[in-house]
Amino acid sequence: MKISQKQADKTVKILFRVLAVLFVCAAVFLSVSFIVTRDKDGSSAAGDISAASTPDSSSAGEVSAAVTVTDKEKNSSAAGTVSAYSSQTGTSSETTSAEETPATELTTTATEQTTTTTEQTTTTTEQTTATTEQTTTTEQTTTATEQTTTTEQTTTTTKQTTTSSETTSAEVQTEKETGKEPERSGSKRINVNCVLQNPELPTGCEITALTMLLNYHGFNADKLTLAREYLPKEPFHYKDGKLYGADFRTTFAGDPEDKNSYGCYAPCIVTTANKYLAANGSEKKASDTSGTDLDTLLSTYIDNDIPVLIWITSNGLLPSRLTTTWITPSGDTVQWRANEHCVVLTGYDTDNGLIYVSDSMAGLTSFDYDTLNTRFIEMGSQSVKIV
Numbered sequence: 001m002k003i004s005q006k007q008a009d010k011t012v013k014i015l016f017r018v019l020a021v022l023f024v025c026a027a028v029f030l031s032v033s034f035i036v037t038r039d040k041d042g043s044s045a046a047g048d049i050s051a052a053s054t055p056d057s058s059s060a061g062e063v064s065a066a067v068t069v070t071d072k073e074k075n076s077s078a079a080g081t082v083s084a085y086s087s088q089t090g091t092s093s094e095t096t097s098a099e100e101t102p103a104t105e106l107t108t109t110a111t112e113q114t115t116t117t118t119e120q121t122t123t124t125t126e127q128t129t130a131t132t133e134q135t136t137t138t139e140q141t142t143t144a145t146e147q148t149t150t151t152e153q154t155t156t157t158t159k160q161t162t163t164s165s166e167t168t169s170a171e172v173q174t175e176k177e178t179g180k181e182p183e184r185s186g187s188k189r190i191n192v193n194c195v196l197q198n199p200e201l202p203t204g205c206e207i208t209a210l211t212m213l214l215n216y217h218g219f220n221a222d223k224l225t226l227a228r229e230y231l232p233k234e235p236f237h238y239k240d241g242k243l244y245g246a247d248f249r250t251t252f253a254g255d256p257e258d259k260n261s262y263g264c265y266a267p268c269i270v271t272t273a274n275k276y277l278a279a280n281g282s283e284k285k286a287s288d289t290s291g292t293d294l295d296t297l298l299s300t301y302i303d304n305d306i307p308v309l310i311w312i313t314s315n316g317l318l319p320s321r322l323t324t325t326w327i328t329p330s331g332d333t334v335q336w337r338a339n340e341h342c343v344v345l346t347g348y349d350t351d352n353g354l355i356y357v358s359d360s361m362a363g364l365t366s367f368d369y370d371t372l373n374t375r376f377i378e379m380g381s382q383s384v385k386i387v
Helices: 002-038 043-067 069-095 101-179 205-216 223-230 266-279 294-300 369-378
Strands: 187-189 237-238 242-244 286-290 308-313 322-327 333-338 340-349 354-359 363-368 383-386
Touching: 043 308, 205 223, 205 266, 205 308, 205 383, 223 266, 266 286, 266 308, 266 383, 294 308, 294 340, 294 369, 308 369, 333 340, 354 369, 363 369
Parallel strands: 242 322
Antiparallel strands: 187 340, 237 242, 286 383, 308 340, 308 383, 322 333, 340 354, 354 363
């Protein structure tokens, strides 16, 4: 668009220059005609008229030359044409009457006015072109600004969306990391026949609880048989004034038929159960599920009719405490927790906040959920299943 506008401006300038020259020629022609008309009555003026015709021809040649000059010479050529015409008019004034001078001055003034008008028009055109270019630039700038604003808004929206997506993902991840199970409602209770440990096994709660669990799975297990033939155990003895005994994690410390004995933990019962299952040709296996929280045990096993052994405390869930210390065959020093007890977990009642167990000392009973869970954790969250 800029190139076309410039060409148009040049064309306008040329046209105005041509019109100016033509106007000058017309003025000359009218002046000569006026002189000829006035001098027709005198014969002495014939020579003067003939002389006046010669300058006219010369002016025409100069006009023709002015039209063919290059663009760079337009302004100087036009000025030269006006100057030349003034000189020729002065020559004619000397051979004719003095009355011709006012006409010549008028012609010159008209030419100058025309030239001034042409320059003013050109200036106006250039200003208009500049204004148009400025307007176009302004519009482009405005468009660019609007596009930038739109881009920024889009970016902001994307960031907000991304932030929203990231927040949602973080919430989901947090829920997964907590490992919390959905809250249960109602109640569930598995029918597990209770076997009491006393009077035969005063410290045999673990082996008695295993007896109940095996019988639930269809076996005809006997607590005394399990205690005497399948349960690994080791008696205490003193040496050099130091007490030596079993590692109760893997071996019963003492004898469950002895009231002065202690007990055992989950690994020892797993060994006992698998030894019995193998001896009876069963494909079922006992496994240590210690470390599993109470809620997971309820949802994973109890809800699927699979009772499990858990370690809590005796005498109505009294707090446990560390008591006797001794040295194991491997040289490790271990310390016993008083009030240790093992029961069969059989169900729950969420409406009343209860946990059902089959207890070798208390029978089929229930305990407060929170208290039992606290004791369960105190004893290391130990549990055993058979499947």
